[in-house]
Amino acid sequence: MSPAPDHPVVHLQGAALRFGERTLWSALDLDIAPGEFVAILGPNGAGKTSLLRVLLGQAQLSAGTVDVRGTVGYIPQQRALDKSVPLRGRDLVGLGYDGERWGLGIRGRRERRIAVDAALAQVGAMSFADGSVGTMSGGEQQRLRVAQALASDPAVLLCDEPLLSLDPGNQQLAVSLIERRRRRFGTAVLFVSHEINPILPYVDRVLYLVDGRFQIGPTREVMTSEVLSRLYRAPVDVIEVRDRLVVVGGD
Numbered sequence: 001m002s003p004a005p006d007h008p009v010v011h012l013q014g015a016a017l018r019f020g021e022r023t024l025w026s027a028l029d030l031d032i033a034p035g036e037f038v039a040i041l042g043p044n045g046a047g048k049t050s051l052l053r054v055l056l057g058q059a060q061l062s063a064g065t066v067d068v069r070g071t072v073g074y075i076p077q078q079r080a081l082d083k084s085v086p087l088r089g090r091d092l093v094g095l096g097y098d099g100e101r102w103g104l105g106i107r108g109r110r111e112r113r114i115a116v117d118a119a120l121a122q123v124g125a126m127s128f129a130d131g132s133v134g135t136m137s138g139g140e141q142q143r144l145r146v147a148q149a150l151a152s153d154p155a156v157l158l159c160d161e162p163l164l165s166l167d168p169g170n171q172q173l174a175v176s177l178i179e180r181r182r183r184r185f186g187t188a189v190l191f192v193s194h195e196i197n198p199i200l201p202y203v204d205r206v207l208y209l210v211d212g213r214f215q216i217g218p219t220r221e222v223m224t225s226e227v228l229s230r231l232y233r234a235p236v237d238v239i240e241v242r243d244r245l246v247v248v249g250g251d
Contacts, residue, residue, distance in 0.1 A: 009034050009155050009188045010055065014064035017050055023212045024050055026063065030207065030216060034155065035186040037179075037202050039193060039219075042209035048192045051209075052158045055190070070155025073187075075145050075178075077161045083134035089144050090129040093119055096148035119147040123177045139170035146177045157181065159191040163198055171198045196223065197244045223247075 008031035016026035024047030032038055040048045053059040055068055073096065081087075097115045120129045123143045133141060142162065149157060159178065163171045179202050181187050191199055196206070196219070206222040208215045210231040215222050223245050228236040236249040 007034070008032055009069045010190070011067040011069075012064065015054070015061050015066060016063040017047060017054065017059065018062040023062075025209055025212060025214055028064070028214065032156075032188050032190065034188055035182055037182060037189045037191065037199075037204045039191050039196055039199055039203045039206045040209065041193060041196060041206055042214075043211075046209035046211065048209060049160055052160055052190065052192060055156070055158060068156060071152045073149030073152055073154030073157045075149045075157065075159045075162045077164050079165070080138055081133050081136075081141055083132075085132075085134040087133050088130050089125060089133055089136070089140075090116055090120065092133050092144050093125075093129070093147045093151050096151035099152055115151050115153070116147075119151040122150055122181065123147045138166060139173060142166060142170065142174050143177065146174060150181060153185075154187055157187050157189045159189065159193075161192055161194070163193065163195070168198075175199055175202070200243075200245065 010030065010032040012028055012030040015028040015030075017024045018026075040051060042048055050059060052074075054061060054066055056072060056074060094112060094116050096119070097112050117126070120126050123146050125140070125143045125147055128136065128140055133144065136144075145162070157178065162174055166174065175198055178189060178191070182189050182202075191203075193199060196203065200219065203219050205217060206219050208222050208228070208231060213231050215227050215231060221227070223238055225236060225238045228238060228247065232249070234249060236247060239246045239248060
């Protein structure tokens, strides 16, 4: 499924991001429709996370315009939380609901509790929601991070390498939770990753960034030897093995 972006929730036009004399990317036009799953791929330093920071309002474009419509949820890279962190699971998820809200009041606290419980239920984390996050497994902690991103009922879900340090089983679990949200609520997903195979069945389009150059399009049109060789300016082979794409060469 590749939804037509007639009413995009993310709109970038002529977008450029530079740090000093280095240009991460420029002349980037991108519309993302509700319910669309876009993978952002490329080597380290290509500007993948920086693009998410622009959409979060944490970095300013050097040129062009950006428009994000609706609430944004954010899933960071998987990092184990220290055992000394004094938070329950539901406390961590509640931080995603709070956002810029202050002085919730009695009614606000009730709405917060409902939103947090709904997010926990979406990721199947109710059974351990009252435990200490520092004692949980990596997979349980990442479930809570997904729930935290969903607590604000986002129209756009930004995922920054959320599969790092997870074993294949927990990788598949995290992806399935994100995909379920997309299908049920029409949430657009921008998914930064070094590895496309865990998300390959769900991706509508790929944005591939390499050293200031980029290509946008359906997976099978971007993930080819010809396109990646042009982006890397070096020979790259893309091989399909048992429904997996293997990139040989490049970075």
